[in-house]
Amino acid sequence: MKVLALIVLLSIAISSAHARLKCNEKSSDIPRDFLDMTRGCIKEVRRQIQAEIDASMQYLAMGAHFAKDTVNLHGFSDFFFKAAGEEREHATKLIEYLLMRGQLTDDVSNLISVNNPQKVSWANGSEALKQALKTEAKVTKSIRNVIEKCENDYNTNDYHLVDFLTGGFLQEQYTGQRDLAGKISTLDKLMATQGRFGEFLFDKQILK
Template sequence: MKVIQGILLLVAIGITNGAEAKLQCKGPHVNVPKDWITMVPPCIQKMRDQVEIELRAAVTYLAMGAHFSRDVVNRPGFAKMFFEHANEEREHAMKVIAYLLMRGELTSDVAKLIRNPMPLKEHWESGVAALKDALKLETEVTNRIRSIIMECETPQGETFNDYHLVDYLTGDFLEEQYKGQRDLAGKISTLDKMMESHGALGEFLFDKKLLKGQPV
């Protein structure tokens, strides 16, 4: 019986693949002028790499949210905050992709932008430990963005200075990164003090404030 099921499965896959092959179509080659495409190779590669960096940050925040959602941890406030951070990092990756599309530099190897990013960790001993890891993660992302800015403002071996990309990253990304880092640093300071004075109860109260969206 299992053999018959296996044969039927293979036949079904073959039929499906054949149908997909018939549905595929190739349009005529379009000769679009390339003069408007001005990004230089070092900037292109760094921006492509940034997509993976943002997605890795998003997956790490998802892991944090999942960890604090576990019944044996049960910190819904922390989970809510980290899931929100995951959405923000995913949106950042989408913004980088949109920028590459706007500049005409996403016409090939699109699948290579997403290479199964894995979270940096999956378990955290406490809320403070997770916040400290989040701050390290944001600092790494910030430094990567700054490296793109430095590379594209004066690209080595190139005469083209990409001031538009530099302005875009400085205005749209860096300010948000710096604000996020300051927010995490403040949360670490507050939670450290609360745990020093109240122990485990301090983390519990901090989590309730996060859940209600109250300032901490």
């Protein structure tokens, strides 16, 4: 009984001490002079973040499809899982950019949604690569729309963001698109002469 009473007293003492030590957080009064992105431009960057996440989900579905035991083409699977990671990295870079510019003040859950991929199975690797190229072309067009908006929003040219997207993102997009186009050409030629065995060779030799 004495032990129980001692525990109760200790609990009361700890609660009282916690109440005295609790900090009342005060929001910082930060000058807003450095916030110079326009609303239209911010909206476009946020939209692009969602576009990158959607592309990542599509590539995850591709990677999972080719990893299934009934398909078992791990070259394709690894290729698409890597592509999914790259799209997530792009989304992260854009989030970090908004943070740097002081333009991300709400919860990230209000910024992005996890949408289901448009497609979850493919007849062969060529079909998947062709969809991947269409996905990349769509993302590229979306980035160009961001650049156009941020160049001309209310007669304000956001030089830094435009350079950030043009020099980094667009360069990677165009390089990736050309690589996909080359892979599609090679795979289609192999499958035209060797059929499924050509796809197998492509998976084991070229994608590895």
